[in-house]
Amino acid sequence: MTTSKVLGLAAALSALLVTSGTALAQKKYDTGASDTEIKIGNIMPYSGPASAYGVIGKVEAAYFNMINEQGGINGRKINFVTYDDGYSPPKAVEQARKLVESDEVLFVFSPLGTASNSAVQKYMNAKKVPQLFVATGATKFGEYKSFPWTMGWQPPYQSEGRSYAKYLLSAKPEAKIAVLYQNDDFGKDLLKGFKDGLGDKAALIVAEESYEVSEPTIESHIVKLKATGADTFVSITTPKFAAQAIKKVAEVAWKPMYFQSNVGASVGSVLKPAGFDNSQGLLSAAYAKDGADAQWDNDEGMKKFYAFLAKYAPDASRIDASVVYGYGIAQTVEQVLRQAGDDLTRANVMKQAANLKDVSLDTLLPGVKVNTSATDFYPIEQLQMIQFKGEKWDRFGPVISGEVGR
Incomplete structure (x- = not known):
């Protein structure tokens, strides 16, 4: 083998080792990860x-x-x-x-x-x-x-709450608002955003009722809220209780402007069980497409x-x-x-x-x-208002960016 060929082979081997070393160096694992x-x-x-x-x-x-x-x-x-x-x-x-x-x-x-x-x-x-x-x-x-x-x-729930407040102030500025909220960080967080969005109009809220997730039903809360004479209802609820609220509001013939929080607005797990007839006209906010919509x-x-x-x-x-x-x-x-x-x-x-x-x-x-x-640890901060008609949600208005103050 000539000297030039030996030198060439050595250079190739050296390059291969460097490349392999770089590849190996790039692989870093913590517990829970491996090559496979x-x-x-x-x-x-x-x-x-x-x-x-x-x-x-x-x-x-x-x-x-x-x-x-x-x-x-x-x-x-x-x-x-x-x-x-x-x-x-x-x-x-x-x-x-x-x-x-x-x-x-x-x-x-x-x-x-x-x-x-x-x-x-x-x-x-x-x-x-x-x-x-x-x-x-x-x-x-x-x-x-x-x-x-x-x-x-x-x-963030606070962004969602502010979206409802912004729409409400433009659509019904003299509303009498009743709120039902889950008594935990979810309910309180969304309610805070709603009140922040109302600003000096927060006095429009005439009644607030909280419920515990351990309660079998929230029907008594609905009866109390209707009795206040409120013409607007904000339901900050998870699926089981959202469906109960929709049914009970219809049963007691209460006809408020009705806002349903996004996490309890599923067509399949909330509105369908509650009854599409009972769900007509509900308002919410969405960031994802509705699988029920053709x-x-x-x-x-x-x-x-x-x-x-x-x-x-x-x-x-x-x-x-x-x-x-x-x-x-x-x-x-x-x-x-x-x-x-x-x-x-x-x-x-x-x-x-x-x-x-x-x-x-x-x-x-x-x-x-x-x-x-x-x-910025808030991946999605945009929402659009939606209203339930027939068997699906209809979008309306612009996509709203509700960035949380940082």
């Missing part, structure tokens, strides 16, 4: 008073099954570990510890419930394990300075969503807003993990989650995009 797997934890109320939301976890699991069948994310399969907390904060703490300390997940994704996430937030941040895209709109889950390992996903049948994003349901979640109903929610939030975490590449450390997962730029999801309304930054 990304282990993700989840906590859902598969039982208890908020069990209607349990389908979110089932859709997320189906979405990851689809991803795995397609080859995974950057060649790694998703191992999705999901537990039931019954919508109980103490149980949520128990399940979070199990996921982090026993199952050793890389991060916890889409845990549902304001009270449950409040209960585990300090623990997750002390452990420096991402509590990513919590399934609640409580404003506290975007406080990046205090809790840098926690991030929300859906529009206008989306030829929408490219929704065609992908419907195809996913047909193959991977055939028992899930397209008209259930929680099904749409589960798909959209899973698609968001897929984007984060693709951006993370081979640096699957917990710190980089949070870094990528805080670096989402104008991300379009298949199920978001036109004009609504996912945006985050190191100082």
